[in-house]
Amino acid sequence: MMEKMKTTAPVSSVGADGVQPNVKNHNEIIANSQEQINQQATKNPEKSGNDGLHTMSMPELYDTVFVPRVPIVDGFLYGGTYLFVGAPKVGKSFFMAQLAYHVAMGIPLWDYPVRKGTVLYLALEDDYARLQRRLSGMFGIECADNLYFATQAKTLNEGLDRQLEGFLKERKDARLIIIDTLQKVREVGGDRYSYSSDYEIVTKLKSFSDKYGICLLVVHHTRKLESEDSFDMISGTNGLLGAADGAFIMHKKKRTDNEAVMDIVGRDQPDQKLTIEFDRERCVWKFKKAETELWKQPPNPLLEAINVFLTDRQAWEGTATELVNQLPDMQLQANVLSRRLNTVNSQLFNDYGIFYDNKRGHERKIILKRLEAKE
Known part of the structure; x- marks a missing residue:
């Protein structure tokens, strides 16, 4: 379970001798290619009307995997x-x-x-x-x-x-x-x-x-x-x-x-x-x-389950239905599982160091991969 980080607690010096606090987050950014960083979605929004207005329905929004937002300084400075x-x-x-x-x-x-x-x-x-x-x-x-x-x-x-x-x-x-x-x-x-x-x-x-x-x-x-x-x-x-x-x-x-x-x-x-x-x-x-304690997202049972599932393996690939069968305690339908993972992609990446994607093709495949700090 992820601990809350309190900015009111005593702190170490701020020079080169600083000590990493005991939190779950990776402290090194995981580099991506510029193309991967810049990618906004795995599919393009549809055009609606003669003026070429780009739109995305709510189901399309939930079914899209966006590139995770990775902080520069966690809780302080972001992209x-x-x-x-x-x-x-x-x-x-x-x-x-x-x-x-x-x-x-x-x-x-x-x-x-x-x-x-x-x-x-x-x-x-x-x-x-x-x-x-x-x-x-x-x-x-x-x-x-x-x-x-x-x-x-x-x-x-x-x-x-x-x-x-x-x-x-x-x-x-x-x-x-x-x-x-x-x-x-x-x-x-x-x-x-x-x-x-x-x-x-x-x-x-x-x-x-x-x-x-x-x-x-x-x-x-x-x-x-x-x-x-x-x-x-x-x-x-x-x-x-x-x-x-x-x-x-x-x-x-x-x-x-x-x-x-x-x-x-x-x-x-x-x-x-x-x-x-x-x-x-x-x-x-x-x-x-x-003045106040820094708010942190509460632990997510689904992400905790994914983290435990990958304990004995570095990566996994399969359909949403197959992943549901691997997580029986979650009691989720396949489409619900996919959408939930889509919406918490950044938290899975930042807090657990797990890369997630939902590949489109003849058969949609979920990819889960635990990343090393400098991968």
Whole structure:
């Protein structure tokens, strides 16, 4: 049974000596080809009407196997496009370096398991000498071979997407790209602060992250005006947050404080409010407390049964009816079993490390395979 992860519990240090908490999840991401990541379904939705509108009925939706959504940092950061917002000099760049290093090394971030993968950090307000000083002060001389930096990049209308595509083609296991900051890559125009332009730029970034199955984390600034809702402090219009998959807001009561509050909201993770503290000696952010316990999905009896079924075998292939016969305690009909597995595919993949597919053909075959961490 999967244990609940409590962000209110004492935590280990956040540097390279972090210890993996006792949770069931794999802490290394399982690499897929770009084609497999980008695949949205095993069948195309039907076209309906003369305008070519793509539709999918509810039965078709339930009968489709979608590619699992694999977290970058479990319970904290997922694939898609996210904003990371804070006032200038609040410590955003230190946290970006810390996050990038942890993902590249596969080291847990506080209590959050990390899925190891290649990281690209566009530190567009820094130079390489400053990055060298910052990183060596934070992590010593232990290097992450799959962590890459760039201090210059094109804007979106100049070809940033082509630059990033070139990087991803060379490094198939890339999972996280940090853009620090948004202002450095956005198009300059007279209406750059309008809702439509804000929505459009994040939509472009989101289209890219969805296409390649990665996470784009975009650093941005807060406005000077205070607000009771911290997300209203994002500089620009609501179009930025409206188009993004989520946002992180880092703010302090006073600029000289070591403590900061991080508000988190997103489509794939629960809303959270964390209190973190800056270790000025090591220049890393340490976890202090969470306002609420991080919610975890309860154990699923069907997935537990699948996990037990694969205990003595690495893989299995057969029809839904044959699988039903292997799981008599579930008392499910074959079509119900298939649909249930389709809808919990991501949980089966992330929590148990089991790949599932429902192959279409002359006879539909279910495939179950227990994966190794780096498979």
